[in-house]
Amino acid sequence: MRVNFTVNGRAEAVDDVWEGESLLYVLRERVGLPGSKNACEQGECGSCTVYLDGTPVCSCLVAAGQVEGRTVRTVEGLATEDGLDPVQEAFVECGAVQCGFCTPGLIVQAHDLIDRVPDPSDAEIREALAGNLCRCTGYEKILDAVRLAASRKAVSS
Amino acid sequence: MKAGTPGAVPIQGGTDVMVEINFDVHRPAALLDLNQVPELFTWERIDGSYRVGAGVPYVQIIAELGHELPGLAQAARTVGSPQIRNRGTVGGNLGAASPAGDSHPPLLAGDAIIEVASAAGTRMIPAHEFYLGVKKSALRPDELIRAFWMKPADGPQYFSKVGTRNAMVIAVCSFAVALHPSERRVGTGIGSAAPTPRRALEAEAFLAESLDWEARMDPEVLRRFGELVAAAASPIDDVRGTADYRRHALAVMARRTLTWAWNDYRKVRAA
Ligand SMILES: Cc1cc2nc3c(=O)[nH]c(=O)nc-3n(C[C@H](O)[C@H](O)[C@H](O)COP(=O)(O)OP(=O)(O)OC[C@H]3O[C@@H](n4cnc5c(N)ncnc54)[C@H](O)[C@@H]3O)c2cc1C
Ligand code: FES
Ligand code: FES
Numbered sequence: 393m394r395v396n397f398t399v400n401g402r403a404e405a406v407d408d409v410w411e412g413e414s415l416l417y418v419l420r421e422r423v424g425l426p427g428s429k430n431a432c433e434q435g436e437c438g439s440c441t442v443y444l445d446g447t448p449v450c451s452c453l454v455a456a457g458q459v460e461g462r463t464v465r466t467v468e469g470l471a472t473e474d475g476l477d478p479v480q481e482a483f484v485e486c487g488a489v490q491c492g493f494c495t496p497g498l499i500v501q502a503h504d505l506i507d508r509v510p511d512p513s514d515a516e517i518r519e520a521l522a523g524n525l526c527r528c529t530g531y532e533k534i535l536d537a538v539r540l541a542a543s544r545k546a547v548s549s
Numbered sequence: 550m551k552a553g554t555p556g557a558v559p560i561q562g563g564t565d566v567m568v569e570i571n572f573d574v575h576r577p578a579a580l581l582d583l584n585q586v587p588e589l590f591t592w593e594r595i596d597g598s599y600r601v602g603a604g605v606p607y608v609q610i611i612a613e614l615g616h617e618l619p620g621l622a623q624a625a626r627t628v629g630s631p632q633i634r635n636r637g638t639v640g641g642n643l644g645a646a647s648p649a650g651d652s653h654p655p656l657l658a659g660d661a662i663i664e665v666a667s668a669a670g671t672r673m674i675p676a677h678e679f680y681l682g683v684k685k686s687a688l689r690p691d692e693l694i695r696a697f698w699m700k701p702a703d704g705p706q707y708f709s710k711v712g713t714r715n716a717m718v719i720a721v722c723s724f725a726v727a728l729h730p731s732e733r734r735v736g737t738g739i740g741s742a743a744p745t746p747r748r749a750l751e752a753e754a755f756l757a758e759s760l761d762w763e764a765r766m767d768p769e770v771l772r773r774f775g776e777l778v779a780a781a782a783s784p785i786d787d788v789r790g791t792a793d794y795r796r797h798a799l800a801v802m803a804r805r806t807l808t809w810a811w812n813d814y815r816k817v818r819a820a
Binding site: 411412414433434435438441447448449450452453454455457458501519520522523524 | 608
């Protein structure tokens with residue numbers, strides 16, 4: 393089947409898609425957007441998190457056929473011409489990235505949190521990131537990065 | 550719609566269906582994408598009841614129906630992770646009919662009714678008649694779940710779940726309680742401790758008889774309630790816990806949730 397959807401502001405028409413393959417597979421293998429990572433394919437790790445019509449979801453659990461006519465935003469779609477998104481910058485500055493496998497999903501999820509809750513408490517940050525696993529960092533620096541990004545956003549807006 | 554595509558697997562949030570496909574548990578001949586049916590994403594109040602579309606995700610139940618359906622909203626808060634709650638639905642939970650599904654105990658305790666539909670018409674199935682066996686429900690192959698109906702809480706409701714950590718856990722066992730003061734009745738629902746979610750009928754009958762709605766909770770009534778809830782389960786030993794542990798945990802959860810609900814009820818009456 394052919395699937396038409398918008399990804400990071402660009403219209404895509406992808407052919408020869410099996411309707412049961414995942415959005416994650418379509419993004420990585422058919423659209424050339426390997427930012428979203430595949431680590432579990434069962435919704436447990438969050439490394440495949442993308443926005444679907446503005447809501448963060450595990451792209452490994454969305455069937456390709458389900459994105460027909462809809463809008464997807466991946467980690468590749470967060471940076472602008474002016475540079476990295478503040479969440480991305482904060483992750484770099486805080487050393488919240490080691491192997492980097494979990495990073496794209498965490499950044500999308502944190503991006504959504506800060507959008508909804510401008511000044512999140514630690515409990516809110518932990519809750520928002522509960523579905524994103526990281527094997528490397530022990531999470532402390534990730535929390536630092538989210539706090540930093542939130543505080544900068546608060547200043548800039 | 551379902552009748553036109555026999556063998557097609559309905560998919561709503563995909564949080565159960567896609568895991569099976571990704572792991573090649575089965576490759577359905579076709580998927581029936583329910584995301585394309587806007588009606589399923591809405592809820593409304595009709596004649597004093599809430600009719601909630603099968604495709605309303607947990608996140609929306611928590612945000613919009615937390616006051617009216619508090620037991621269900623509490624259960625929804627414990628499902629998976631934010632990403633799972635953004636996609637997963639009560640309709641999918643019912644479709645999967647896993648004994649461990651978190652929405653089942655509050656649906657049972659709150660006397661929910663499941664609306665199912667096929668080309669032949671609509672059926673209204675009370676939740677306690679919906680669950681027939683492990684992952685088996687009263688849904689016929691040509692039917693789809695359209696909505697569930699529930700009255701707004703007429704008294705305090707609580708849900709409790711035992712798991713190995715706070716997020717992302719399938720329940721080892723779970724329990725829901727709903728006070729129905731106007732009927733002098735308490736509803737219950739047990740999860741993950743029998744082949745199907747089920748009510749603790751003897752425990753409910755015992756409370757209907759023994760509970761003094763004007764008084765403080767009698768510790769002996771509370772103890773017996775816990776015992777009867779545990780006795781209503783028929784748990785198994787598995788990787789998540791032993792049968793004995795589940796029975797013990799159920800008795801504890803039953804006493805605890807009833808105490809919370811009773812305290813709320815007394816507070817409201819005193820105020
Ligand atoms: C990481 C992870 C964590 C999870 N944690 C929990 C948890 O804590 N508690 C819990 O209860 N569940 C949990 N689940 C399971 C799942 O999220 C829930 O069962 C959810 O409610 C399923 O909803 P869905 O819309 O995604 O269903 P889908 O996957 O779309 O469908 C599930 C089943 O229902 C059928 N179906 C769906 N809609 C209909 C309909 N309208 N009519 C008829 N049949 C239908 C499908 O064919 C399928 O058999 C978890 C899943 C994952 C991946
Ligand atoms: S790859 Fe999707 S959640 Fe792990
Ligand atoms: S940095 Fe390696 S998994 Fe998080």
